[in-house]
Amino acid sequence: MQGIVGVFRTLDSTVEAIHALRKLRAGDMTVYSPAPRHELEHALDHGPSVVRRFTLIGGLLGASFGYWIPIWISDYWPLVVGGKAVPSWIPYTIISFELMVLIGSLATVAGLFANARFPRITMTVGYDPRFSDGDFGVWVECPPERQRDVADTMRKLGAEVRSES
Amino acid sequence: MATVAEPSADLGLGPNIASANRQLPAVASYEQVNDDIIGTLRPTKAWFAGLSVAILCLLIGAAAWMWQIYMGLGVAGYTPPVMWGVYIVTFVFWVGIGHAGTLISAILYLFRAGFRTTIYRCAEAMTVFAVMTAGLFPILHLGRPWKFFYLIPYPNWRLIWPQFKSPLVWDVFAILTYLTVSTTFLYIGLIPDLAAMRDRETHPVRKRLYSVLSLGWRNSDREWRHFARAYLFLAAFSTPLVLSVHSVVSFDFAMSLVPGWHATLFAPYFVAGAIFSGIGMVFTIIIPLRRWFGLKHYVTINHLDAAAKLCLFTSLVVGTAYLTEFFIGWYGGSEVEHSFWYTRVFGQWWWAAWIMLICNCVLPLTLFSQKLRRHTTWLFILSIFINLGMWFERFVIFEPSLSHEFEPWQWTAYAPTYIDWAILLGSFGWFSMWFLLFIKNLPVVAIAEVKEIVPPRLTTTHPPFGVPEPSPDRVDVEGMHPEYLPETPGERD
Known part of the structure; x- marks a missing residue:
């Protein structure tokens, strides 16, 4: 160069x-x-920066994972509380939201690193x-x-x- | 590419302070920003003394914890049915303190509030250290803390299966997400500043350290373009996260049937309280810092004035929440709630409730006075009262409820022991130790963001593209408004 x-x-x-x-x-x-x-x-x-695509994909993956993990665990080991449905999507929305934010944020950082080309060794x-x-x-x-x-x-x-x- | 919005040419409506449209008139160049902010990193004797006191407090707390492990949790003043004492109070207090940092750095960033620029780094660091402090308390509350990993909700073969319908499990997810995202947000914002420190550093070891931490940042257009977008999205994610985390913390209580806790008001009540307490702690930290570090021309009186208005607003929201809660207790028709409310406000716990009301609702009303909003000594004193009042708010929420439940035979008293107080002191020591280490190793004011609001050096005399001509009827053409001079008449400290 x-x-x-x-x-x-x-x-x-x-x-x-x-x-x-x-x-x-x-x-x-x-x-x-x-x-x-x-x-x-x-x-x-x-x-425009393409970081937004990383954010969107990370957020969607996080939200999906946040629903999947409690539903799977509830189904695998059913704990019936008050006669309600074992997989209960309303409380699981909180887990889904938190994981959407977590994985979406980390994906945003990954998008920044990939597109801005760092960490740079030299x-x-x-x-x-x-x-x-x-x-x-x-x-x-x-x-x-x-x-x-x-x-x-x-x-x-x-x-x-x-x-x- | 820039992280701040392009200046608007519309200056039709402005604040009632003549200089408020000019962010940092006493900062002339980018080089000055580097000089002033990196210059604060030299350790002083006073800093070493402060660090020693913080470590001493931490050791006192650690000794109390060791004693508690040896003797059992009974030394912490628990009196059945009050099995959540000072530890839960202090846990919620520190989570609340952690909220203003992300509010200032993320929410005010999205709202383009200019006054955040010089104070947000301190507030962000405060957030990370406050959440780190809060995270200690669930472990301190364990009889066998070495089994703390039993608390982490993951599928396991110990017959402890995570119950995802429990607010305590939501809390683990919320707090860990908040800690991770806040730390990421802080670190990403620090990268350009670490590069500036790397390029100035002459000591080979420190230079190498800053090189590694700055990840090879070069200030190129490609880096800034993606950085600005990533920062915006992190702010956008952090904003609902701020609101959700303390809502989830409030669900720990509101989802139960305990009188005083079972209320739909709890989520907004906790969020407003958290932001209020966090802003109080920001004042407690930033007012001495700007004085000791000679940063009055960065963290200006106008910035403190704007932050004080936010403090006043959140105080009014918190006051409304208290009155709503009391009204529901008095008027709601539930004998249990009515009895509990009377006990809390006029009975056994009146002293704690009135400390809370005076510190959080009455004293902040002084901020309606512009003179007091711009009086740094008063702001500092008020911030101490707010910290005290917000700790007592959590005390008033938790202890009276547990000590005055449904059955009269359960009613009891509760008093913290010296172990509780020592661990509370230790938590302040832990927080202060990290913060003191931060302020002498990393810039307390965001260098790159401050440069964005400092006019760049120009060949020509006209302003660059997009920057409006200063309005002569609002600011002096020299850019040195008397309020920013060292002996500023608006500042009495």
Whole structure:
């Protein structure tokens, strides 16, 4: 993996760099920011996160499991209370709800990890510790013959630029 | 991608405090946020002293527990039929304390309440440690605590089969789910902050530790995009969970036929009480912290004012629940309930009931005064009374009911023993120990979320996309409203 990383001091120059680099069709781009910003979100124009699907599937599985386990246990070892039905769905809804929340939440975290691609063992290339402090960054993965154009574009907008591989 | 909503351009209606539309005017840059918040992590002598006191209290509680195991549960002051004493009172008290954290971090997040940003991390940590503390009490209440796993409802061959129609089984599921989800929510929110600490750390061991804990977080657009969505869903799951957990705890009592317990009011009554007590504990913690850590320009008077309004609202809900409960006892036509109600309010237990009423209903009425809502010393004193009042609320719910059931020959007295008090003290020591360890090892204010409400550095002078121009008739153009200066006139502490 090789490319150019630019460190920007300001948000608006980062947004302008994103627009310019997208116009240049320079290559895959990763944008770093100390905090999530709507301005960057609008400039990058990504689609909605797919984490929601993990949440939905996890929640449904949890709710189903939450009904299944007490029904199965009640049926396996019947304890009749007050002459009522052995599998009783109203109290089991509480178990189902709790397991929906539990498994849905854990599935959401799993979706976050899978889609955001972490835990990350190494920091790889294209990262600078200043991105968690106050600076913004743009990493463009591109072949050596495109690096000059990318670097020039970033420098024009005030970035500190370096090549990494 | 951002976790906070885009600012609205509609500033037509605003609060009556001129500066309230500006979140943190005295915080100028992202770097300052890192400097100020990570700077609080240096241990001090006062912190070591506090930690020592907390551990001492914990040891006193542990010694009392050992004595109880040796002598048997009789030393804990149980007098049949009062077989649930201070332990159940304290269990419900700590579960209740744990509710405000998720309320502030999740529910207020969904409602986009800006004042939560700087206080929610403390409240979340408080939640996790409070539920950890509550989780000790079912074990403390066992004669043979090494058999605690008998309590866990799973199919087994010990002829103890889980009865899923029992509220006690629901309680196990609810509390364990709450503990897991709250801890997950806290940890996920901490990941970007741990990365910021990792990037600043120079000590190799600590740097390695923060690297592992931050899971290789890099602040990339991909990470923020999925993080924001995952955080939203976790908040959405946590919100009904907050309401369900204390409802389920209330079912432990409401599903029985004991006078004073068998009421449909119990679920909302417990939830409102839990939120009220949790906010009280947030004040008890956050007011000294903002002073000792020099974070008055983060946890501002406006934030405390807003939280005090929430406290006042929940106090009114709790007060209404008390009056409803008393009215049903007086007017309901059941001789048993009427007799019980009279005993609780005017008879044997009058002193506990009136401590509860004064601390939870009368004193919080002072928060109708804006001057007192913005007076940190008063807020702190009031929070102590709320903690006291909410502990007594649970005492008033449980002990009078058990000591005054249907048959007069069963009526009895109950008084906690020194073992009960020592274990109560130990629970505060356990909670304080974890909290003190937390505040010096992890950021007490959410760094990344605070950065979201701090204006970013710009090349041009105009605001970035989506950020409205400050309204000159509401805030000063310099962004330094006098209320935020160190000697702020609105703050007397």
